[in-house]
Amino acid sequence: MMSLDYRILYREELSGDELAERSREWTLFISAVNDTERVRDIFAQVNAASKHWLVHDEYGYAADELPTDDCFRPGLANEAEFWHTYAQQANPDTGGTVCLDLTGFMRPHVAYFAAWMFGQGTDRFLALYTEPKHYKSQESTEFTLGTVNEVRQIAGFEGVHGTDASNDLLIIGVGFEDELIRRAANDKPGARKLQLIGLPSLHADMYQQSVLQASQAVDDSSPPSVLFAPANDPFVTAQVLRDRVTQEDERKPITNLYLAALGTKPQTLGFALYYLTERQHTATSMLFPYCERYSRDASTGTARIWLYDVQRLTATN
Amino acid sequence: MLAGRRNPFDVTKAVDYSDGEIYDSWVDLDNGGFAQLVDPTSSTPQFLLGGKGTGRTHLMRWFSQPVQRLRYRNQPPHKGPLAEKYLGISLRASGLNSNRFGGKGVPAEVWKDVFAYSVDLWLSLEALRTASIAWCELDDYCAQAAAIARTIAESFDAYPGDLPDSLEQLSADMRTTRREFDLAVNNASWQRTLGDLTIRATQGRLPFAVPQAFAEHLPAVRKVTWLYMVDELENLDERQQRYIQTLVREKERPTSIIVGARAYGLRTLRTYSAGEENKEGSEFSALELDAHHLRDPTAFRQFCRRVVAKRLLMAGYVSGNEEAVAAEFDDCFVTYPQTPLRDEEVAFVLRDAGERRYFTKLRNQMREAGIPDTSHDAIIGALHVPEHPLLERLNMFLLYQRWAAGAQLTTAATDIGAEARAYLKSRDSSSEYANHLKRRRADILAKLLQEYDRRQRYLGMDTFVQAAAGLPRNLLHILKRIWIAAEFHGEEPFAPGAGPISERSQRAGLLDASEWYLPENLPLGADGERVEIAVTRIGDLLRAVYFSDKPPEVGLSTISVDERELEPEGRATLKVAAQHRVLVHIGAQRDKSKGLRRSKYQLSPMLCPRWDLPVTRRGALALARAEAEALFDPNSEHFDKLLRDRVQPLSAPFRRSNETQRSLLDT
Numbered sequence: 005m006m007s008l009d010y011r012i013l014y015r016e017e018l019s020g021d022e023l024a025e026r027s028r029e030w031t032l033f034i035s036a037v038n039d040t041e042r043v044r045d046i047f048a049q050v051n052a053a054s055k056h057w058l059v060h061d062e063y064g065y066a067a068d069e070l071p072t073d074d075c076f077r078p079g080l081a082n083e084a085e086f087w088h089t090y091a092q093q094a095n096p097d098t099g100g101t102v103c104l105d106l107t108g109f110m111r112p113h114v115a116y117f118a119a120w121m122f123g124q125g126t127d128r129f130l131a132l133y134t135e136p137k138h139y140k141s142q143e144s145t146e147f148t149l150g151t152v153n154e155v156r157q158i159a160g161f162e163g164v165h166g167t168d169a170s171n172d173l174l175i176i177g178v179g180f181e182d183e184l185i186r187r188a189a190n191d192k193p194g195a196r197k198l199q200l201i202g203l204p205s206l207h208a209d210m211y212q213q214s215v216l217q218a219s220q221a222v223d224d225s226s227p228p229s230v231l232f233a234p235a236n237d238p239f240v241t242a243q244v245l246r247d248r249v250t251q252e253d254e255r256k257p258i259t260n261l262y263l264a265a266l267g268t269k270p271q272t273l274g275f276a277l278y279y280l281t282e283r284q285h286t287a288t289s290m291l292f293p294y295c296e297r298y299s300r301d302a303s304t305g306t307a308r309i310w311l312y313d314v315q316r317l318t319a320t321n
Numbered sequence: 322m323l324a325g326r327r328n329p330f331d332v333t334k335a336v337d338y339s340d341g342e343i344y345d346s347w348v349d350l351d352n353g354g355f356a357q358l359v360d361p362t363s364s365t366p367q368f369l370l371g372g373k374g375t376g377r378t379h380l381m382r383w384f385s386q387p388v389q390r391l392r393y394r395n396q397p398p399h400k401g402p403l404a405e406k407y408l409g410i411s412l413r414a415s416g417l418n419s420n421r422f423g424g425k426g427v428p429a430e431v432w433k434d435v436f437a438y439s440v441d442l443w444l445s446l447e448a449l450r451t452a453s454i455a456w457c458e459l460d461d462y463c464a465q466a467a468a469i470a471r472t473i474a475e476s477f478d479a480y481p482g483d484l485p486d487s488l489e490q491l492s493a494d495m496r497t498t499r500r501e502f503d504l505a506v507n508n509a510s511w512q513r514t515l516g517d518l519t520i521r522a523t524q525g526r527l528p529f530a531v532p533q534a535f536a537e538h539l540p541a542v543r544k545v546t547w548l549y550m551v552d553e554l555e556n557l558d559e560r561q562q563r564y565i566q567t568l569v570r571e572k573e574r575p576t577s578i579i580v581g582a583r584a585y586g587l588r589t590l591r592t593y594s595a596g597e598e599n600k601e602g603s604e605f606s607a608l609e610l611d612a613h614h615l616r617d618p619t620a621f622r623q624f625c626r627r628v629v630a631k632r633l634l635m636a637g638y639v640s641g642n643e644e645a646v647a648a649e650f651d652d653c654f655v656t657y658p659q660t661p662l663r664d665e666e667v668a669f670v671l672r673d674a675g676e677r678r679y680f681t682k683l684r685n686q687m688r689e690a691g692i693p694d695t696s697h698d699a700i701i702g703a704l705h706v707p708e709h710p711l712l713e714r715l716n717m718f719l720l721y722q723r724w725a726a727g728a729q730l731t732t733a734a735t736d737i738g739a740e741a742r743a744y745l746k747s748r749d750s751s752s753e754y755a756n757h758l759k760r761r762r763a764d765i766l767a768k769l770l771q772e773y774d775r776r777q778r779y780l781g782m783d784t785f786v787q788a789a790a791g792l793p794r795n796l797l798h799i800l801k802r803i804w805i806a807a808e809f810h811g812e813e814p815f816a817p818g819a820g821p822i823s824e825r826s827q828r829a830g831l832l833d834a835s836e837w838y839l840p841e842n843l844p845l846g847a848d849g850e851r852v853e854i855a856v857t858r859i860g861d862l863l864r865a866v867y868f869s870d871k872p873p874e875v876g877l878s879t880i881s882v883d884e885r886e887l888e889p890e891g892r893a894t895l896k897v898a899a900q901h902r903v904l905v906h907i908g909a910q911r912d913k914s915k916g917l918r919r920s921k922y923q924l925s926p927m928l929c930p931r932w933d934l935p936v937t938r939r940g941a942l943a944l945a946r947a948e949a950e951a952l953f954d955p956n957s958e959h960f961d962k963l964l965r966d967r968v969q970p971l972s973a974p975f976r977r978s979n980e981t982q983r984s985l986l987d988t
Contacts, residue, residue: 082510084511085426120511123511151843151850152845153845154420154845156420156421157421159425159511160510160511162418162506162510163418164499164503164507165416165418165503167412167443167446169415169416183840186840191415193415194336196337285500
């Protein structure tokens, strides 16, 4: 079996001062506009050579609510079109050190960013994530507004699937929103379900909240099968996925694998990293339940700041 | 308690079963069985429709080659298809991941062709795979394999590479082609083009060429129908479904097709064959399985009982044959004796100290109506049947009826009391009073439970079958949750000699299933929001009317509406709600007096417990145009007023003027 360990990738916790200092080395910092302190404050502290705001129309901002400088609005496009439109609008310099603040981005756009970077030959980028102190309504927090419009594969994460569906597997990275979990689960009714839960969670209470939501939404026949990965660690998330998929595949070959990253943004990055490193062009897809609107301000406060050194790994025999 | 017993109702979806379990858990219908409804050897394409959990997937897998093989265990793999005269090729449309085929800067016309070719490859590859398993032990298979492969390859307009000399090579070449296609489709996300993708076969050729080639070279299989079973059609959008409809229309022998879809999932009957539309009875036959079950409740009840018996037998919790086990179910659940007066069931009224709550309420209503206190005792006294609360409460209902009609209350109460006593003495079932009792018994019981702050009772297997509304999976969900509740309460559900499942476990399980049902069945997007609002309002309205003093109909869980009066959005909401089985379309009836044709929709019996409504269907609440509009317009602000206006005339003192109220006491 090929050897690969995502845990060798580096992550570190930064203070505000460290962030300000370290970011002086960055060529480009990209963040998505929303109302939370943990996005606005971080953007202000970063000292990158260029700083770009990107606007998700899903947040429903009017033009006069947006920052005036270096703010780009690709429109209500899918995640691939979003990034390519941004590239056309901003002509960003991605040749240097690029840092993406995951915090305000939609999860499919986080995933596609990684696909875009790796796809154009950039094998390394930085990602930043700032934990909230709390979500506003605990386990009832709604990050999405309105209902799910469609469940589809994330652009760039569409697999090459076979006709045999006798042992399909869906791994759902569960978060707080039972509607999303339910829709993802229902989209692949024939697939066996595994739930990846954030543990350690960002805060002690968040683990119970995730479990509560997942239990309400995944009505599967078999006893709930769960795996755990730290909510703030994309690299352990990728490793946990790799280990479990390998284990499942050895037990009985998986016919089609579906991944739905509905938990934290770092976990989403972990799902994407695992996919891009090992599952591209296989019978594996990442799914996402899409909504028209998202909440601009679902959390309060700023807790820990994490910096991830994301690199494309190569398996060795 | 038997700790650690696996819940035999855990598996609620056929997709979670292995082929062996599909075979082992198979239960047929009475009177000719499913074969009477769906003929796998028919050359006419068939559409299998219905709600979520109708048993469609189980049925289609029953027809599939792996399960055919199990029916002919220890025999060569061709034995089953040859004996049954069909080869079942089973596919799920969700496996196409059809959302990929759109957008990405590629014109819709191109996607149409690319999707069609992908479907052709998908079907023909699965046909090849299935055939190679089913026919591999036929005498001349090995000798003819190369010829079959070449014949299929020649049906390509431009075969990718050299012609194959084996079926394995053909499959490998086709898989490579499909993979190239998939990669191009996926890469179009950022490349904004499909590149130099080549479609190598005429649309619709390959899925029929594979069976034809086998039939040409293997005489033994010539009389076998190759049955493509495409399930989960709802995963395809309208444009994509048009291609499936085209295949249905253009199919060639020896191929036939069964298409499975949820009721909401059949988006079009149009084809790409000059835009023609497929017609039922001409190009295809159709069966709505749950509607079929609802039309024959006796057969459905028997079927459900056998399904449950089979589960218990498979789990090893009972022994015997299905019929014998099914016959024992009535003893597995706490129920109450169905005596005419339900004395045991309403004994809680007798245990409550003080004046009967409903009489206290009547006193207050009479006071509100301005009826002097001095008359109250006489009126209430006339209605007394203290040892039979059900009759007493029926008497009160009859009094409300006469009160609303303007009758004089003392006289009315005296008459009703006399009728009750006469009935008690004679038990004459032909009397008008007995008829009231028979019609209103369940409603009066529900009212008593409500007035005494008790949860409604939904007890016994037949009640759960009714709640399932023609969808066997619903029954399994109910029983799964009852099992969990029972074990939580320290009971031993279905264990021999362990006693029946308690009332509280049954109630908890059904309510839990009811709560699960709505979010599980709401459509995606804005439709889901509209349906949720409409269904919630219907439930609120029905409950308010059902528990009013003088409900106009018995057993209310149904509305009737003249759909022509509705705005298009309202009509669409009704249709979508019925397609998603949160409402059940009962049919239409003509209201001759008003020249209207009214459609009836029952709130799904799975949802009725959320509103304390009966799971059985009897009367229907006729909605006026303004009421229907307020119900189905999610932005309407009139619903609360509508609710008040609807219920007020049904509530004592029936909004009569002071003069009229006084006249009620005039002698």
